[in-house]
Amino acid sequence: MTSEIATRNLSKWYGNVLGLSDVSLEIEAGITGLLGPNGAGKSTFMKLVTGQMKPNIGTVSVRGAAVWNNTSLFSTIGFCPEADAFYEDVTGWEFLTGLLRLYGFPDREVRERAERALDIVDLAADKDRKIKGYSRGMRQRIKFAQAIAHDPEIIILDEPLSGLDPLGKRKLIKLVKDYRAEGKTILVSSHVLPEIEAMTSRIVLVHQGKILAQGDIHYIRDLIEAHPHMISVTCADPRAVAARFVADRSILKMSFGTDGRTLVVETHNRDAFFSRLQEAVLEAGVEVDEIRSPDDNLQAVFDYLVGK
Amino acid sequence: MTVIREKGYYHWDGSLVERRFPWWPITRTGILLAFRKKRFKLFFAAAYLPSLVFLAALYISERLEDFKFMLRGSERVIQITPGSFKMYMTNDGLLFLLVLVLVFAGSGLVADDLKHNSLQLYFARPLRKRDYLLGKMAVVFFFMLILTLVPGLLLFVFKLIFSGSFKFFTAYPWLPLSIIGYTALLTVFFAFYTLLLSALSKNSRYVMILIFMVYLFSDILYGILHGIFRSPYMALFSIKSNLAQAGSFLFGQKLPFGFPAFWSFAVLAALCAVSALVLRRKIRGVEVIK
Numbered sequence: 001m002t003s004e005i006a007t008r009n010l011s012k013w014y015g016n017v018l019g020l021s022d023v024s025l026e027i028e029a030g031i032t033g034l035l036g037p038n039g040a041g042k043s044t045f046m047k048l049v050t051g052q053m054k055p056n057i058g059t060v061s062v063r064g065a066a067v068w069n070n071t072s073l074f075s076t077i078g079f080c081p082e083a084d085a086f087y088e089d090v091t092g093w094e095f096l097t098g099l100l101r102l103y104g105f106p107d108r109e110v111r112e113r114a115e116r117a118l119d120i121v122d123l124a125a126d127k128d129r130k131i132k133g134y135s136r137g138m139r140q141r142i143k144f145a146q147a148i149a150h151d152p153e154i155i156i157l158d159e160p161l162s163g164l165d166p167l168g169k170r171k172l173i174k175l176v177k178d179y180r181a182e183g184k185t186i187l188v189s190s191h192v193l194p195e196i197e198a199m200t201s202r203i204v205l206v207h208q209g210k211i212l213a214q215g216d217i218h219y220i221r222d223l224i225e226a227h228p229h230m231i232s233v234t235c236a237d238p239r240a241v242a243a244r245f246v247a248d249r250s251i252l253k254m255s256f257g258t259d260g261r262t263l264v265v266e267t268h269n270r271d272a273f274f275s276r277l278q279e280a281v282l283e284a285g286v287e288v289d290e291i292r293s294p295d296d297n298l299q300a301v302f303d304y305l306v307g308k
Numbered sequence: 309m310t311v312i313r314e315k316g317y318y319h320w321d322g323s324l325v326e327r328r329f330p331w332w333p334i335t336r337t338g339i340l341l342a343f344r345k346k347r348f349k350l351f352f353a354a355a356y357l358p359s360l361v362f363l364a365a366l367y368i369s370e371r372l373e374d375f376k377f378m379l380r381g382s383e384r385v386i387q388i389t390p391g392s393f394k395m396y397m398t399n400d401g402l403l404f405l406l407v408l409v410l411v412f413a414g415s416g417l418v419a420d421d422l423k424h425n426s427l428q429l430y431f432a433r434p435l436r437k438r439d440y441l442l443g444k445m446a447v448v449f450f451f452m453l454i455l456t457l458v459p460g461l462l463l464f465v466f467k468l469i470f471s472g473s474f475k476f477f478t479a480y481p482w483l484p485l486s487i488i489g490y491t492a493l494l495t496v497f498f499a500f501y502t503l504l505l506s507a508l509s510k511n512s513r514y515v516m517i518l519i520f521m522v523y524l525f526s527d528i529l530y531g532i533l534h535g536i537f538r539s540p541y542m543a544l545f546s547i548k549s550n551l552a553q554a555g556s557f558l559f560g561q562k563l564p565f566g567f568p569a570f571w572s573f574a575v576l577a578a579l580c581a582v583s584a585l586v587l588r589r590k591i592r593g594v595e596v597i598k
Contacts, residue, residue: 050432053592071434079432085425089344101333102433146429 003028004154004185005049010058012044019044021209023058027187031180033196033217034189036206042189043082045206046158049187050079062154075103078152080143082159082189088132092123092142095131096149103150117149120175137168144172148179155179157188161195173198193220228252228266231273234290235281238263244280248273261289330435334443338417339450348412352451355405359459362396363466370470388467390480394559397460397490398552406455406498411519413451414502416512417444418591423510427591437591441503448499457491482560490558494551497576501547504583507590523547540566544575551576 003026012019020041034042047053048060051067051074060067067073086095096114105113118124121141126134134142140160147155157176161169176199179186190196196203197217205213205220213220235241238256242263245251250269257264267273270293281288342348368375369388396402421427430440464484467476477483505518530546533539543549543565550572556562557569565572 047428052428052431069436071436074432074434077432079428081425081428083425085429087341087420087424087426089341098333098337099429099433101336102330102430102435104330104434 004063005187006061007045007048008059010045010048010060011056012048012053013056018209020048020055023209023211025204025211025214027185027204029183029185030202031176031186031188031200033200033203034187034206035191035193035196035203035220036189037191040191040206041209042191042206043158044209046079046156046187046189050074050077050156075150076153078147078150078155080147080155080157080160082162084139085143086131086139089130091128091130092118092134092138092145093127095142096127096146099146100149105150113149113151117145120148121145122171136163137165140164140168140172144175152184154185155187157186159189159191161190161192169195169198228268229270229273229293231265231267231270232257232290232292233263233265233277233288234261234292235263235286235288236261237284237286240284240286241277241280244283245273245276248276330439331443331446334430334435334440335446335450338413338444338447341416342413342447342451345412348409351405351408351412352455355402355409355455356459358396358399358402358405359463362392362463365392366463366467367470370472388476390483390486390559391561393460393464393483393487394555394561396463397456397487397559398555400548402456403548403551406452406494407520407523409451409455410448410498410502411516414448415506415515415519417447418503418506418587419509419512419515422507422590423512437588440591441587444503444506445499448502449495452495452498453491456494457488460487460491486559490555493554493558493576497551497580500580500583504579504586507587541571543567544571 005025005027007023007025010023010025011021023041023045034045036042044053048055049062049067051060051070054068062073062077065073090098093114096117097110100110100113114127115124118127121144123138123141123145126138131139131142140163144157144160147157155176160172160176164172173195176186176188180200188196188199201217203215203217203220204211233241234257238261242254242256245254245265250267250272251265252268253266255264256262265273277291365386366388368378369386372386421430427440431437461484464487468474501522502519505522506512506515508518509515527546527548530542530549533542533545543553544567549565553563553565553567553569553572554576556564557572563569
C-alpha cells in the first residue's frame with residue numbers, strides 16, 4: 001500500500017524552541033492516531049502536513065507531491081484545528097459557505113455542500129444561529145463540518161474530541177470511522193489514549209518533537225499495563241477509604257493530597273481496584289466527588305520509552 | 309488481498325476551477341461584516357455629505373442668477389475650477405470621515421483573523437498569502453473608491469450636465485485623470501495604513517483607536533514640530549498634509565507646503581513599504597508553544 005502522507009527528516013523549530021526533530025513517517029489510508037502530551041509537536045506536525053508552515057529541514061509530501069506552497073493540493077486536504085477558529089458574529093451557514101467559496105466551487109455547489117456537511121454533523125437546524133450561541137459540542141462539530149465539506153481525501157483532525165461530552169465524543173468517533181470506511185486517510189491527534197483507541201489501533205507516539213513509537217496500539221497498551229496506574233479519588237474522608245485498601249496486594253502506593261480530600265493510588269490492577277473501590281466507598285459511607293485517571297499513565301510509557 | 313473500499317459519501321462530477329480572483333471570498337466577507345455594524349453605516353452615509361455639499365455648489369455655480377439673493381456679491385467664491393475639485397477631494401472633513409469609515413470597516417480585517425485563529429483555516433485552503441492580503445486590501449479599496457472615485461467622477465459629470473456643455477471638459481480634459489490618480493493614491497495608502505495597524509493587535513477595539521489616533525497624532529506632531537523648527541518640511545510628519553501636498557500636485561494646483569511634492573510621495577510610499585514588510589511577517593502560520 002502506498003503512503004498518502006510521507007515525511008522525511010522533518011524538523012521545525014521556533015527560535016531556540018524545538019517543535020519537531022527529524023521525523024520520518026509514512027501514513028497510509030485509514031485512521032492514524034497521533035498520540036502525545038501537550039506540546040509534544042502534534043499540532044506542528046499537522047500544520048506542516050497541511051502546508052501552513054515551511055519545515056526548517058526535511059520534506060512533507062501528500063499523495064506524492066510536496067506540500068509547501070502547493071495550494072492546488074490543499075483541495076484534497078481537510079483540516080480541523082484544535083482551537084476555535086471562527087468569527088463569533090457569523091452564522092454556521094455563513095462560516096461554512098465562506099470557506100467553501102475559497103475552493104472555487106460554483107455558488108450552487110457551495111450551498112449544496114454546506115447543507116450536506118451540516119446534515120452530517122447534525123447542525124442543519126442550527127445553521128442560521130450565530131456561532132457565538134453555539135455550545136462547545138456544536139463548535140467542534142461545525143469545525144469538523146468545514147474540514148469535510150469539500151470532500152477531501154485526507155482529513156487532519158487536531159484534538160477533535162477535546163471538550164466534548166461523552167455523547168458528542170461518540171458521535172464524532174462514529175463520523176470519523178464512517179470516513180475510514182470510505183477509504184479516506186485520517187490523521188487524528190489526542191493526548192488521551194482511550195480517545196485514540198476508540199478510533200484506531202494504528203498510532204504514532206510523539207514526545208518532545210520526536211517519534212517515540214509507531215505501530216499497533218496493543219503494544220502501547222501492553223507497555224502501559226507493565227506500569228502502575230495512577231488513580232485519584234476525591235471524597236470527604238479519603239483516609240477512611242484508604243484504610244480499606246491497606247491489605248490489598250495489588251496496591252503499590254497510596255498518598256494523600258494536601259487538600260485533605262484526595263487519595264492517590266498506584267496499582268498494577270486497575271480493574272480490580274475499581275471493583276474493590278465501590279465496596280470500600282459503601283463500607284466507609286463517604287460520598288465520592290471525583291475519580292480520575294489523569295493520563296491513563298501515558299507519561300509512564302513516555303518515560304519508559306525515553307529511558308528515564 | 310485487495311481491499312475494496314466503497315466511496316459512499318458523495319461524488320461531484322464537476323471539476324474545481326482555478327479561480328480567477330481567489331481573493332474575492334475574503335473581500336466579500338469583509339464587506340458584508342462591515343455593513344453589519346450600525347455605527348459603520350452611519351459614518352459611511354456621513355462620508356457622502358461633502359459630495360452632497362459640493363453637488364449643491366456645482367448647481368448653484370451654474371444658476372448664479374437664481375441664487376443671487378443668497379450669495380450677496382460672493383459669486384467668485386463659488387466659481388468651479390479644478391482647484392474646487394482639489395479642495396473637495398483633499399479637504400479635512402472628507403479625510404476625517406474616510407478615516408472614521410476605516411475605523412469601523414478596517415480595524416478588524418486582520419486583527420479579527422488573528423484573534424479568532426482564522427489564518428490556519430484560510431491557509432489550509434487553496435489560498436496564497438498574497439491572495440489573502442489582496443482580499444483584505446480589496447475591502448479598503450471598495451470603500452475608499454465608492455466614497456471618493458465614484459462621487460468624484462459623478463460630480464465631474466454633473467458639472468457638465470448642469471452647465472449644459474462640454475466647455476469644462478475641453479478646458480480641463482486632464483481633470484478626470486487627476487481624480488482617478490488622487491483617489492488611487494488615497495486608496496492604496498489607506499489600504500496599507502489600515503492593514504498595517506490591523507495586523508499589530510488581536511484586539512480590533514485597540515486597532516480602532518490606533519487608526520484614528522495615528523492619523524490625528526501625526527498632524528499634532530506636525531503642529532508641534534513646525535512651532536519649534538519653523539520648517540515647512542515638518543509637514544512630512546503629517547499624513548493629512550502629505551495627502552494634501554500630493555493631491556495639490558496631482559490636480560496641478562499651488563502646493564500648500566514649501567517643498568517639492570516628491571517628498572510627500574516618498575513618505576507615503578515608504579509607509580506603504582513598511583506596512584508590506586510588517587504584513588509579510590505577521591501573516592503566517594503560527595504555532596503556540598506551550
